[in-house]
Amino acid sequence: MKALAWHGVRDVRIDTVTDPGIVNPHDAIVEIKKTAICGSDLHIYNGYIMGMKGGDILGHEFAGEVVAVGAEVKNVKVGDRVVVPFTISCGKCHYCSEELFSLCDNTNPHSAAISKVTGFPTAGLYGYSHLYGGYSGGQAQYVRVPFADTDTFKIPDGIDFEQALFLTDIFPTGYMAAENCGIKPGDVVAVWGCGPVGLFAIKSAFMLGADRVIAIDRFDARLKLALQAGAEPLNYERHNVEEIIHETTGGRGPNACIDAVGMEAHSVSLDGMYDASMQKIRMVTDRAHALREAIRVCGKGGAISIPGVYAGIIDKFPLGIAFAKGLTFKMGQTHVQRYLPKLMKAIENGEIDPTFLITHRWPLSEAPKAYELFARKMDNAVKFVLTP
Amino acid sequence: MKALTALTLVAGGIGALVMARRATEVVAGNLEARSIAGALIETDTFEEVARSKTINSKLPEVYGFVRDMSMLPRFLPMVKLVNMVDEKRSLWTVKQGPVSVVLDVDITSGPDDDHVQFSFMLHGTALGACQIWLLSVGPELNQTRVTARLKYHPMLHGLVDRVIRPAMTAELDIYLARLKQLMETGEIATAEMR
Numbered sequence: 001m002k003a004l005a006w007h008g009v010r011d012v013r014i015d016t017v018t019d020p021g022i023v024n025p026h027d028a029i030v031e032i033k034k035t036a037i038c039g040s041d042l043h044i045y046n047g048y049i050m051g052m053k054g055g056d057i058l059g060h061e062f063a064g065e066v067v068a069v070g071a072e073v074k075n076v077k078v079g080d081r082v083v084v085p086f087t088i089s090c091g092k093c094h095y096c097s098e099e100l101f102s103l104c105d106n107t108n109p110h111s112a113a114i115s116k117v118t119g120f121p122t123a124g125l126y127g128y129s130h131l132y133g134g135y136s137g138g139q140a141q142y143v144r145v146p147f148a149d150t151d152t153f154k155i156p157d158g159i160d161f162e163q164a165l166f167l168t169d170i171f172p173t174g175y176m177a178a179e180n181c182g183i184k185p186g187d188v189v190a191v192w193g194c195g196p197v198g199l200f201a202i203k204s205a206f207m208l209g210a211d212r213v214i215a216i217d218r219f220d221a222r223l224k225l226a227l228q229a230g231a232e233p234l235n236y237e238r239h240n241v242e243e244i245i246h247e248t249t250g251g252r253g254p255n256a257c258i259d260a261v262g263m264e265a266h267s268v269s270l271d272g273m274y275d276a277s278m279q280k281i282r283m284v285t286d287r288a289h290a291l292r293e294a295i296r297v298c299g300k301g302g303a304i305s306i307p308g309v310y311a312g313i314i315d316k317f318p319l320g321i322a323f324a325k326g327l328t329f330k331m332g333q334t335h336v337q338r339y340l341p342k343l344m345k346a347i348e349n350g351e352i353d354p355t356f357l358i359t360h361r362w363p364l365s366e367a368p369k370a371y372e373l374f375a376r377k378m379d380n381a382v383k384f385v386l387t388p
Numbered sequence: 389m390k391a392l393t394a395l396t397l398v399a400g401g402i403g404a405l406v407m408a409r410r411a412t413e414v415v416a417g418n419l420e421a422r423s424i425a426g427a428l429i430e431t432d433t434f435e436e437v438a439r440s441k442t443i444n445s446k447l448p449e450v451y452g453f454v455r456d457m458s459m460l461p462r463f464l465p466m467v468k469l470v471n472m473v474d475e476k477r478s479l480w481t482v483k484q485g486p487v488s489v490v491l492d493v494d495i496t497s498g499p500d501d502d503h504v505q506f507s508f509m510l511h512g513t514a515l516g517a518c519q520i521w522l523l524s525v526g527p528e529l530n531q532t533r534v535t536a537r538l539k540y541h542p543m544l545h546g547l548v549d550r551v552i553r554p555a556m557t558a559e560l561d562i563y564l565a566r567l568k569q570l571m572e573t574g575e576i577a578t579a580e581m582r
Contacts, residue, residue, distance in 0.1 A: 024575040026478045056581050092572040093530075094444055106569045107422070112561045121565070124577065134579035144580060147573070 002388065003057045003140030004367045009047035010375070012058065012368050020136060025072035025153040028148035030082060034161040035062040035364070037099050037384045038086075038169055039195050040262075040309045042375050044129070048263060048285065051113075051129035059139030060086035061128040063161045067142070075149040082152040083344075084145055085172075085336030088124040088135060091150030100354055102333035107146065108133045122333070136313070139367060141388040153340050156348055162385060163347055166200070166354040172339040174200025174260070177307035178208050180330035181256030184242040185209040190245060190254040192290040192296060194222035196383050197307050198260035200355050202229045205258075208349075208377060214254065216241055218266070221380035225357055245297050253299030261290035262308025278315055281297070285312030292298035295322050306331035357383045364388040437553060439560040440535040445571040447525050450532045451501045453571060454521050462576070463566040480508075534567065537559045 005015040020029055038061050043049050043330035063083040063356075066076050076082060088099040096104050104123035108114060111121030114131045124146075127137020136143060145151055155164045174197050181189060189205045191198050194217035202213050216234045217228035223233035234244055245254065265272065275287035294304055295318050304327050322329070346352050359382045362370050370384045443450055453459050457470045457478055468488075469481035480491045494507040506519045520537040529531075538556055569576050 020580060023578050023580075026573070026575060053581065090569075090573045090577075092444060093568075094442065097444070106565075106573050107577050109579045111565050112558050115561060116558075124579065130581065133577070134581040136580045146577065 001141040002364065002381065003136070004059065004364065005054075006044060006052055006056045006058055007054050010045060010372070012045060014365055014367060014372050015055065017055075017057065020142050022068055022070045023144065024146060026147050026149060027070040028066050028073055028076060028082075028093055028145045028152060029068040030064040030084065030138075030143050030145055030152070031067045032062050032064040032138055032141060032388050033081075033221070034064070034165045035059050035386050035388065036141070036165055036168075037061075037367070037370060037374055037386070039197065040128075042371070043263060043309060043311065045371050045375055046264065047211035049129050050311070051131035053130060054210060056127065056129075056134075057136040057140055058127040058193060059137035060128060061170070062126075062138030062143060063155065063165045064138075064143075065170065066148075069148060073148045074154045076154065081155040081161070081164075083167050083340070084126075084138070084143075085167075085340060086128075087333060087336050088126065088133065088146055088167045089150050089337055090147050091337075096337075099335055099338040101335040101337040102152075103335075105309075110134060125333070139364065141364075150337065153337075153344065156344070157381065159329075159344070159347055161187070161200055162355050163353065164344070165385065166196070167336075167337065167340050167347075168336040168339075168342055169334065170196040171200050171343055171354050172336045173197050173204075173307050173334040173341050175207075175303045175343060176334045177201045177258050177260065178204035178210075180305040180307075181205070181208075181303045182257065183208040183210050183256065186211045187213070187255040188212045188249055188299075189256045189258065190214040190216065190294070191226075191258045191260055192216045192234075192294055193260035193262075193308060194219070194226045194231075195260065196357055198222075198258070199225055199229060199382075200354075201258045201305075202226055202231045202258055203352060206230055207346075214245060214248070216372065219377060219380070221359075222227070222382060225382065228356070241293060242297050249299070253297055254302060255299055256303040256305060257298040258305045259291045259294050259308045262298040262306075263287060263310050263363055265270045265289040265291075274316065275314075286314045287312050288314040288317065292316070292318055295325075297326065298327055300325045301327075303328045303330065305329075307334070338369070358385050360384045362386055403432055435537050436537055437556045437560060438537045439533055440533060440555060441564040441568050443532045443534055443568050443571050444530065445532055446530050447523050447532045448501065450534060450567075450571055451504070451523055454504050454523075454534075454567070455495075455497060455501075457495075459570075460546070462570055464563055465566065534564060536564055 001019045002014055003017050006012055015301050066078050066080045087102040088107040089096050089104040090106040093105040102123050107124040108121045115121050124133025124135050126135050151387050178201050187210050189210045191201050205213050213231040215231035216236055217223050218237045265287045267289035272289040278284040364386045367386055373379050374381045454582050456575055460470055461467045464481050466484040467480050468483050471479045476495050482489055482491055492509040496505040502523050504521045508517050518539040521534040524533045
């Protein structure tokens with residue numbers, strides 16, 4: 001089959017590789033109908049995620065049709081149209097039973113390796129390095145889905161693959177980010193980053209009762225989508241974020257702040273330049289300007305929610321400021337399986353059409369070019385959807 | 389180094405090299421070699437590495453699984469073959485890296501079915517060590533805390549010990565993770581990209 005494989009920093013190619021097969025009795029094989037490039041794929045593309053090997057197949061957002069199932073699979077059958085969460089979860093361990101699916105004990109074959117870093121193993125992820133299990137991703141014609149009874153969700157009639165596609169990651173991720181804010185009616189929420197996760201966080205914040213959402217980015221195309229989603233756009237290259245938010249919230253600051261930027265924050269500020277130079281000499285792994293700014297801007301007693309991916313160590317983290325203001329932090333990989341059925345229902349009921357942010361529909365064969373454009377934020381790229 | 393670590397893990401603790409010599413000094417000569425390890429390990433002479441996991445299965449199920457010799461190769465991946473000699477004694481063919489050996493193993497079970505002890509002797513020699521699996525109910529009734537302990541001789545104090553001990557710890561983590569996966573899901577998580 002054809003698949004997009006990682007070969008080094010900013011070097012991805014379409015390779016011909018062996019088709020996946022059933023390995024374990026709870027596996028299914030899915031023929032990919034639609035797949036997407038996630039912002040977190042760019043962290044791999046740009047060389048910031050450890051544990052990659054040449055030839056690894058990328059991609060953790062995909063939907064398709066089941067073409068084979070293992071002997072123990074009960075909930076899906078050949079021919080079912082399914083969407084697959086990016087977190088691989090067994091459905092049986094303590095964490096899965098608590099609906100903390102991304103913390104699954106049992107799905108990371110390299111649990112000993114990641115435990116050396118984190119102290120405990122976390123769930124395996126598709127196409128996201130050997131630290132997260134070494135599972136082949138879904139930017140391919142076919143993918144093997146372990147624990148298919150827990151990790152495949154049937155797509156109802158009336159919803160097409162494109163509408164269901166973002167239930168794999170970015171829609172639940174945005175929703176969990178908003179839920180982690182503990183939003184109450186009347187709350188003001190500020191969102192850093194109007195990429196796909198940020199946009200879904202905006203939509204979700206309103207779904208959960210936020211009164212106002214302030215959306216911070218520097219790209220007009222993204223800010224326009226945020227405006228269309230009901231947010232108040234704020235371009236940080238033209239305005240002082242802290243002053244504007246302070247003023248427009250009557251000096252109180254937002255009740256909650258969402259960092260949907262993560263480890264590759266762009267900034268021309270002093271701390272941003274410091275981060276960039278430290279990252280170059282490998283003294284830090286992450287550039288955390290957006291997070292620092294969110295901590296300063298957030299109102300007293302507020303919540304900081306972090307759906308943006310951080311990989312390791314950040315420097316100059318203003319813990320004292322967070323302590324003084326009594327902030328609450330919530331973060332982590334999304335427990336997709338917890339949110340997916342509810343959000344599928346919202347799509348089915350017409351409450352939201354997740355395809356609003358698709359800017360590019362390309363064939364999988366053009367994926368290397370798509371990565372390049374997306375990484376450089378060219379051509380007003382917000383979301384690439386690929387068809388194998 | 390890799391070969392040394394492999395040999396260590398194969399024997400369940402290379403400290404047994406000295407232990408065996410001391411064993412023959414301490415224990416009057418008529419004891420069978422394979423029982424020496426279990427006896428000496430009860431003394432304070434031995435260092436211990438211990439790791440734990442909680443498994444979402446009832447204690448009798450976990451006990452039955454650990455006690456079932458046919459299941460051993462599934463969660464102790466270096467064990468390739470188990471031949472039962474009698475109810476309490478078996479021969480394990482063990483392979484780790486380039487090293488392949490046969491271990492003579494005494495199996496001791498607790499009276500309350502709450503622990504299993506494997507006392508190893510390298511077949512045909514007096515080299516040995518000990519692996520103990522302790523089980524307890526909790527934190528909930530349908531869950532089991534499993535502790536795997538590996539006992540080895542303290543001759544390895546110092547640099548060698550500091551190098552080998554983490555390898556032993558990591559190895560125990562792998563055994564426990566595999567046991568947990570098998571008990572909870574019925575399979576070992578497997579990825580394609582190697």
